[in-house]
Amino acid sequence: MRPNSKSNWLAQSARLSRFMADRGMIVSVIYAFSLLVGLLAVGFAWMSDFAGEWNKELFAEHMWIALLLPPIVFPIALWLVNTIFWGSGGSGIPQAIKVTKHPKPRLIERLLGPRAFLGKLLITPFVIAAGAAAGREGPTVQIGAALMAYAGRFPNIAKLFDTRSLIIAGGAAGVAAAFNTPLGGLMFAFEELGRRKTMRHTSALLMAIVLAGLVALILQGNYSYFGYSNATIDWGQEWLIIFSLAILTGIVGGLYGRSMLILVSSTSFLGGLRSRYPYRFAAGCGVVLSLMALVFGAEVFGAGYEETKAALQDSEELSPMFWLTKMAATVVSFASGIPGGVFSPTLSIGAGFGHFFAGLTNSETAPLMLLAMVGVLSAVTHCPITAFVIVLEMVDNHDLVMPLIFVSAISTQVSKRILPASIYHLLANQIKVSFAQAETVPVPAQEPSPEVKSADGSKIEEKR
Incomplete structure (x- = not known):
């Protein structure tokens, strides 16, 4: 090796070593x-x-x-x-x-x-x-x-x-x-x-x-968010119930997401009030939530984590109205503009609807709760794989794998007829930021336009 070649090689090696470090x-x-x-x-x-x-x-x-x-x-x-x-x-x-x-x-x-x-x-x-x-x-x-x-x-x-x-x-x-x-x-x-x-x-x-x-x-520790379940279902014999549940969870999830958009829309009556009187509206949302708790009990408050886990693991009964009251409570809490997520309440709504549907069809409760959880979450987020994986973590056997995949896919497609895109992307497209006033206004939101419906091309407004 010539001296120049050797020096070049050493220099390159030194540069590579510095880069790696x-x-x-x-x-x-x-x-x-x-x-x-x-x-x-x-x-x-x-x-x-x-x-x-x-x-x-x-x-x-x-x-x-x-x-x-x-x-x-x-x-x-x-x-x-x-x-x-x-x-x-x-x-x-x-x-x-x-x-x-x-x-x-x-x-x-x-x-x-x-x-x-x-x-x-x-x-x-x-x-x-x-x-x-x-x-x-x-x-x-x-x-x-x-x-x-x-x-x-x-x-x-x-x-x-x-x-x-x-x-x-x-x-x-x-x-x-x-x-x-x-x-x-x-x-x-x-x-x-x-x-x-x-x-x-x-x-x-x-x-x-x-x-x-x-x-x-x-x-x-090695825990699952809603606990573990050894629930199973006969895919061959119960296919009609599973298919019906997939359709219904798509409708429920779509309406749930749509209701959040409508309630915070400035074109709606309530959305207009929310825009003009944000603090009074937030207090009004609190009043509605308290009245619901007075009528339906403590299950109205919170994300529904405890009730869902008890029903899945300990086979405790859920109120037939649990899914509906939790949906209304989540929408009201979200509309107030306070910090707080809708991810786990959505899973609780799905679990409650699965419990309700199992009672109607006289079917095994736990498997339908799990299937409805993945169905409603898929319908709201339009992320069937994520929903499937999160719920799959709760299952101790593989008998529910195919039904979970089936329900997540069908419910997502059904939901698209009502909710054109993921609720998160629709809400993201509607966030307005005022730099002049140095504040963020997550709403008022507008009704989804054709551009919003495709979840593309959102524009950011900078007020100077």
Whole structure:
């Protein structure tokens, strides 16, 4: 080897070594942030679960105090969102999707900045303690996305990972940690957050998602969100019941998602009131929720986690009206504009409808509950694979695999006749951000236009 060739080879080797060292350091930082997502998801889950249990105990011991909380707390929470914690209202998943479509620094600061992060982390347990029919999974997605977006501010990380890919990975890591299902987080990344997009350096980001789920697994043990079930169903003999359930869950999920859009639309009467008098409307939503709890009991409050788990694992009875009251309570809580997700309430609605349908058809309850859970979630999110994977984690045998796939696919197609796209994408397309006033207004929303119906081409308005 000639001297020049040897020196060139040594120089190239040195550059390669420096690049690998720098890349290894950057990836290590990303992994550290993913571990932090997992830790925060577990802590956030503990706070939210404690808040929900406290509300149940308060309702049992001091019902009238519990009934007074929603009308008081909802407008306070909304005021905090609009004046201090901008971007923290609503579910959290639409905000993450909005930023993946428009990864502009100012939009990231508004929807995934420190204020939005802290608001979701603190106000969500606050409203759950007040009885809001809201879940913690959507907020966990926004928290994870916000952390990863913050990681993207470091120059060396920004050179290797684009911001959009980091946000997708952070949101998916939140799902993986919230449901203790890394596979569900991976599917959510590609099917919902990363729809029609590609991710750079996929292997490193996938490992980040897995690490967040691993943290939850270590800290909380190998558990399923709604417990485990050994339910089974004869696919050959019960095909007509399964097919009917798939159709009905598609209709229920479509109407459920559509009702959220209509109620927050500025073109509707209630949506107009919501736009003009946001705090009075939030208080009114609290009054409606309390009246429902007065009539139907404590099952109106919360995401429905305890009732669903008890029905699946311990075969406890659910009220025939559980799915309908939980649907109404979730829509009312969402319409108020407070922080809180609709992911786990949607699963509870599906479980309640499956329980109701099993009573009508005199069928085995547990398998129809699981099938209806995947059906309603697929219908609302238009993510049949994610829904299938999350519910599959609860099943101890493989007899339900084909029915679950069948129901998730059919219900999604049926829902598209009512709800043209994923509720999260429709809501993301309708988020308006005012930079002049430095506040985020997740609604009022407009009725889905043809552009919205395709879940494409959303525009961001910047008021200067």
